[in-house]
Amino acid sequence: xxxxxxxxxxxxxxxxxxxxxxxxxxxxxxxxxxxxxxxxxxxxxxxxxxxxxxxxxxxxxxxxxxxxxxxxxxxxxxxxxxxxxxxxxxxxxxxxxxxxxxxxxxxxxxxxxxxxxxxxxxxxxxxxxxxxxxxxxxxxxxxxxxxxxxxxxxxxxxxxxxxxxxxxxxxxxxxxxxxxxxxxxxxxxxxxxxxxxxxxxxxxxxxxxxxxxxxxxxxxxxxxxxxxxxxxxxxxxxxxxxxxxxxxxxxxxxxxxxxxxxxxxxxxxxxxx
Numbered sequence: 001x002x003x004x005x006x007x008x009x010x011x012x013x014x015x016x017x018x019x020x021x022x023x024x025x026x027x028x029x030x031x032x033x034x035x036x037x038x039x040x041x042x043x044x045x046x047x048x049x050x051x052x053x054x055x056x057x058x059x060x061x062x063x064x065x066x067x068x069x070x071x072x073x074x075x076x077x078x079x080x081x082x083x084x085x086x087x088x089x090x091x092x093x094x095x096x097x098x099x100x101x102x103x104x105x106x107x108x109x110x111x112x113x114x115x116x117x118x119x120x121x122x123x124x125x126x127x128x129x130x131x132x133x134x135x136x137x138x139x140x141x142x143x144x145x146x147x148x149x150x151x152x153x154x155x156x157x158x159x160x161x162x163x164x165x166x167x168x169x170x171x172x173x174x175x176x177x178x179x180x181x182x183x184x185x186x187x188x189x190x191x192x193x194x195x196x197x198x199x200x201x202x203x204x205x206x207x208x209x210x211x212x213x214x215x216x217x218x219x220x221x222x223x224x225x226x227x228x229x230x231x232x233x234x235x236x237x238x239x240x241x242x243x244x245x246x247x248x249x250x251x252x253x254x255x256x257x258x259x260x261x262x263x264x265x266x267x268x269x270x271x272x273x
Contacts, residue, residue, distance in 0.1 A: 020037070020039070020040070020041025020042050020269065021036055021037050021038070021039065021041060021069075021070060022034070022035075022036060022037070022041060022066050022067070022069045022070055023035055023037060023041045023046055023048075023066060024056060024062045024063075024065035024066040025062065027053075031053075031055070032055070032056040032058075032062075032065075033048075033053045033054060033055060033056055034053075034054045034056050034065040034066060034069060035048045035052055035053055035054060036052065036054075036069055036070065036216070042248065042251055042269065043248075043271070044248070044271040054069075054226055054230070055230075056230065057230055057231070057233075057234040058234075059233070059234035059235075060230060060233045060234050063240075063242050063245065063268055064233050064239070064240050064242075065230075066268060067099070067240035067242060067265075067266040067268060068103075068229050068230070068233055068238075068240045069226065069229075070212065071099040071100040071103055071240070071266060072103055072225075072226075072229040072238075072240070073212065073215060073216075073222065073225055073226065073229070074100045074103075074185065074210075074212050075100050075101075075103035075104040075107055076107060076225050076228070076229065077210060077212070077215055077225075078100070078104055078161050078183050078185060078210060079091070079104050079107045079108050079111065079161070080107070080111070082181070082183040082208045082210050083159040083161065083181050083183050083208075084159075084181065085108055085111050085113045085158070085159055086111065086112070086113070087111060087112025087113065088112060088113070088114075089113050089114070089158035089159065090113065090114040090115075090116065090152055090155070090157045090158050090159075091108050091113050091114070091115055091116070091157065091158060091159040091160070091161065092116045092117075092118060092137075092148060092157050092159070092160040092161065092172060092175075093105055093108065093115060093116070093117050093118065093128070093133070093161050094118045094139065094160070094161055094162055094163050094164055094168070095118070095119065095139075095163060095164075096115075096117030096118055096119050096124070096125075096127075096128035096131075096133060096136070097117070097119045097123075097124035097125070097127040097128050097241075097264040097265065098264070098265070099240075099241070099243075099265055099266040100163075100185075101117070101119075101128070101161075102127065102128070102131055102240070102241040102264075102265050103238065103240065103241075104161055105117055105128055105131045105132055105133050106131055106132060106237075106238050106239070107238070109131075109132040109133075110237065110238075113158075113159075114134045114135075114152070115128075115132065115133045115134050115135075116133065116134065116135045116136070116137060116148060116151050116152060116157065117129070117133035117135070117136045117137070118136070118137050118138075118139040118144075118148075119136060119138075119139055120138065120139050120140055120261065123264070124264055125137075125138070127241065127264050127265070131239075131241070135151035135152070136151070137151050139164070139168070143171075144167075144168055144171040144172070145171040145172070145174045145175045148171070148172070148175050149175055152175075155177070156175050156176060156177035156180065157175055157176060157177060157180065158176075158177055158179070158180050158181070159176075159180060159181045159182075159183065160172045160173075160175075160176065160180075160181075160182050160183065161183050161185065162182055162183065162184050162185070162186075163184070163185050163186030163187070163188055164186070164187075164188045164189055165186070165187035165188060165189040165190065165191045165192060165193065166189040166191030166193070167191075168189075169182075169184075169193045170193065173195075173199075173205070173207075176203065176205050178203055178204045178205070179204050179205075179206075180203070180204075180205050180206070181205075181206045181207075181208060182205065182206065182207045182208065183208045183209075183210055184207065184208065184209050184210070185209075185210045185211070195207050240265070240266055241264060241265030241266060242265055242266055242267075242268060243263040243264045243265035243266060243267050244257070244263060244267050244268070245267075245268045245269075245270050245273075246267065246268070246269050246270070246273075247269070247270060247271075247273040248269050248270065248271040248273070250269075251269055254267045254269065
């Protein structure tokens with residue numbers, strides 16, 4: 001059955017794809033729902049199969065419902081499934097003020113980990129600290145590895161959530177402790193790296209790749225993750241950081257702000273504005 005959300009409270013979110021993938025709003029019957037779309041969310045109304053509608057709890061507002069889905073699933077998969085972070089361990093979160101990073105910081109803290117957030121400006125590092133990061137590091141530090149170890153009392157770290165590529169990968173691999181896990185979920189610099197199997201063996205290190213598309217192909221995994229995300233937001237244990245809400249007519253400006261790295265958290269579009 002097609003769903004036609006009301007423009008009021010409807011929040012499609014800008015992404016780097018051709019069309020928005022996350023929306024929240026109301027059905028014709030007035031039910032509050034959210035959905036993950038392949039594309040086409042940059043609209044006042046969307047048609048969504050009933051089977052993929054996600055009920056939104058009363059305690060979760062429309063902005064949070066739209067903002068928590070893709071980045072929330074990514075953050076849960078990175079922290080819990082890939083990094084397997086445990087209480088007492090230390091994890092480094094790249095882009096800690098971004099949509100995924102802000103959620104990963106909170107999830108790692110909820111798991112009892114020590115969190116070191118990487119970000120490129122004082123303002124963004126402050127965002128990570130406010131969300132619970134125990135320490136923050138300038139992601140553009142001349143010696144990133146040394147800066148991370150200094151932030152961790154001179155010790156190596158147990159896990160890294162990595163998305164930048166290039167020299168940062170080398171630096172972060174160098175500060176992984178034995179049995180440490182490097183989780184790669186992006187190559188923003190487009191500078192790829194090769195990993196020595198001998199280095200992995202000698203350091204008892206793990207390198208894990210993660211692409212959200214493979215998770216989305218597993219409804220059996222996605223459904224309970226989304227349910228837990230919504231419940232955590234409803235309980236006040238998790239918050240999607242909203243970096244800005246733009247009128248739908250200003251979608252281009254939202255993308256420009258993303259590309260220029262002027263934003264923090266998640267950006268939303270509101271067709272009613």
